[in-house]
Amino acid sequence: MTKEFLMIKVGLILGIAGACRTDELVNLTVDDIEDVGSSLITKIPRIFVVTDVGNMLELFRKYLSLRPPHVKHKRLFLYYKAGKCSSQPVGKNTMGKIPSVVASYLKLPDVACYTGHCLRRSSATLLADAGVDITTIKRHAGWKSTTVAEGYVENSIENKTKIANQVLVGTTTSAITKTVNVSESNIPCNINFENCTNKCNI
Structure with missing residues (x-):
């Protein structure tokens, strides 16, 4: 994804790293x-960490450095266009379209x-x-319900493919999935994006 998608990349990184709504x-x-330095510690209020895999921290820092000095509010996500951020915060509709923008790109x-x-x-x-394990998944995303x-x-x-391969042929080879490289360098970040839709309405 090119530089024009910098805000999208940062939203994708934080959204998936923190299982964010x-x-x-x-x-x-x-x-x-x-x-x-070596990571970002984020509180929303649950705590999650973003480590420097595939230059993710560099992307975040670059986006943050483009924040205009006169912005009075503290919202992180600002509208980004032509390599610049405005003072206007990103709304829920725009943020909610990040996955569809990535899916369209792929x-x-x-x-x-x-x-x-x-993202969640x-x-x-x-x-x-x-x-x-399910306990770790619950803790990470902030779910109280095991069913969810x-x-x-x-x-x-x-x-399911891993399980099928283990049952049928005794291997753990998984299905090939599409990934999105969120880095601006050639270092892959490989976030799995193909198997996640809202069709099951969890």
């Missing part, structure tokens, strides 16, 4: 994120299915696909 990203302030089918909730679903799906969290595990196609 759209309104949590909209209301995120510059005071909610602490840059400790030429995925049913782009309209990729709503703001997809993607985060849970990535954890499930990595074999993370299990819904994300159950609907993970990649996880």
